[in-house]
Amino acid sequence: MAVPVAFFAVFFAYPVTAIVARGLKTDGTWQLGRIGDVLAQSDVRQVLWFTTWQALVSTALTLLIALPGAYVFARFDFAGKQVLRAVVTVPFVLPTVVVGTAFMALVGRGGLLDELWGVRLDTTVWAILLAHVFFNYAVVVRTVGGLWAQLDPRQEEAARMLGASRFAAWRTVTLPALAPAVAAAALMVFLFTFTSFGVVQILGGPTFSTLEVEIYRQTSEIFDLSTAAVLTMIQFVAVGSVLALHAWTVRRRETALRLVDASVTARRPRGAGQWALLGAVVATVAVLLLLPLAVLVERSFGAGGLGYYRTLTEDDGGVFLVAPIEAVGNSLQYALAATAIAVLIGGLAAVALTRRDAGRLVRGFDALLMLPLGVSAVTVGFGFLIALDEPPLDLRASWILVPLAQALVGVPFVVRTMLPVLRAVDVRLREAAAVLGASPWRAWREVDLPMVRRALLIAGGFAFAVSLGEFGATVFIARPENPTLPVAVARLLGRPGDLNYGQAMALSTILMIVCAVALLVLERLRTDRTGEF
């Protein structure tokens, strides 16, 4: 317990506070009046308004499109279901930069739709909304579908036997049971889209800007730290309230539902209506999820086959100090280190949270662990730079800075994945080991560890994928000669010319493949008990 707390204090709370203080404190006194000043600016209000409404619309759109998918995955049994489930999840672990790039290739200038019909969406909000749906489709399918699959159909049957019509049974029995899961998924989607950075940065152009993008702009382009600090605090409050709501719905979801094994509730679709629904869902997945990725891959080959890939190995001396391909090695190293840190910290936190005597304080920590998901990654990254620059914590020159920042984002995933599994380990198994002569530590090693090893791997995989794609914080602290893949992609996209564009596509494709492979490996390990993501 002490280790995760210390980790969060030093590498999260301290940098964030430091940068907020830097922005709002002059000559040692707080300038809280700045908050009012900043809020009074019309462009800030506009950013706030846009951030909120695009998040709301993205969430609604995602629910609308993904709920039928959740139903299909929960209740239907069909050939290729496992593959489709994996495909649906790939976008969620994809780096935001890749998603932005893929949608650029689909709906942007010179993109597929532009070529075919002259349709361009990259100057409209639609590109952002679609990319958000793309991203979060899996969140809804997994959280809602996962629960739906485990709801006992006999509950509905019991309602029917008591005289309820098919719809009335669904509305009075299934829907109330699902509602907390839908709410939790919606809040998660809202959170992710509210703090969206990479996608908006690439697709939003100069017109559209979320809080996170605006914080980045204020910090790195305008150097207006006090505005950035106020924006950070606004985002912090917003995210904090959403997380509190989320924790509440999750708790409600955990209570009092009779769950059955998911494998017994699905059956083959029957009748034209159900087959049509299945077809529609598959078509949605193909158009919305697969098409952008396919276009991305296609663009990366450009006119000359592997040309773009080949140039990646050349040191162009322009955008980077090194050959772009070295970003792959950097990314992998950083991500591995970040994964190790995240699994260690997250694992310890999860173990502390499962202890039966865990009090209110510890349970509060549970919600706190989720904060890095929502606090501006840009702020964290910049905070690292200004806060961790003095002995004994002078890490500015150290390579460990990047993995530390990435691990912060990975920890919530590790905790969320490990908690349900750890909670599912019957304490009496531990007691059985104790009575047979095992000390508490020995009992943990002999009983818990073998059972959670799989979950640990899955948690590690998630942390790896998330670290690999982390952009907001890394863009600040990665050194110019050691860029990560997402940073390299963003830099390439920021430059004109076909070669840079093609190279960005090629690097994105590589990144996508690494993430997808990591995910597919995980998918083989996954059991229904492991986690919410």
Add this chain to the structure above:
Amino acid sequence: MLLSLRAATVRFGGRAVLDAVDLDVAEQEIVCVLGPSGSGKSTLLRAVAGLQPLDAGRVLLDGHDQSGVPAHRRGVGLMFQDHQLFPQRDVGGNVAFGLRMHGASRVRQAERVGELLDLVGLPGASGRAVAALSGGEQQRVALARALAPRPRLLMLDEPLGQLDRSLRERLVVELRELFGRLGTTVLAVTHDQGEAFALADRVVVMRDGRIAQSGTPLEVWQRPADAFVARFLGFENVVEAAVGDGAAVTPWGKVPVPDGAPQGTRTLLVRPAGVRLVPVEEGLRCTAVARTFRGTHVTVHLQPEDAPRLEAACALRAAPEVGDEVGVEFDEAEIAVLG
């Protein structure tokens, strides 16, 4: 005494689940704690095992106070209600677990595992997966696992609870035989009186965290300590009665009592076999309202006028049909004055 509890008390949120319990178990004795669910019998085992700290009182093993001794150093065995076999280990791995924890060599482990699997009637099962075992087999593996480190006291929590009836009846005989042969000291808890009577040298009946009665199965069966124990053992004909010399006044009229029975206002038990059917005009007039076939006899519920129902055990041929009117007499040999 191998095991002694002295005023052992456990409270869950103000409610005493174990309320100042005193209990002694001698070397090689088989003691069965019997009680309805919620009477604190599982908590008793957990307290002895060291899994549940006491709020007051002491647990002594071989005369040594066990407070502060963690579960894994007490050297007692506990067989859990639903076995709690380690799912990721095979049968051999489960049985060998305690031996490994005590640092036995591999050779010794393998030897002892083979020995125990033979003992519980599963020879050669060492490599089987736990999930593939039937309920009875799991129970045997759990027993072998608990016995393997040679605990000085073996505790069983509802050892046969989840098995079907015929298997249970067979296993209970096997268990008693096995414990007798090994000289194991056993403290078992169960809610099933048949199981307790078949297994135990001594039965301890618990109620609301206290010991209601302790004695040999025969003693407990013949003279339940009070109305609660009598009803828990399945007796229905329990009433308040004014006991005088040689007879008691009950709602059913005058009932004969054995010589030397305590006098005054007492609880009276009439065992079903003590309710004899006679022609209507010769005894208490009753109407038969229900009959249950029990295999060797028929249990008949009889409703007298203005008095509680009576349960009678009748021979198959002599049992009245529902609705028949019969007379009832009482047999002094099957009547007990309690407390």
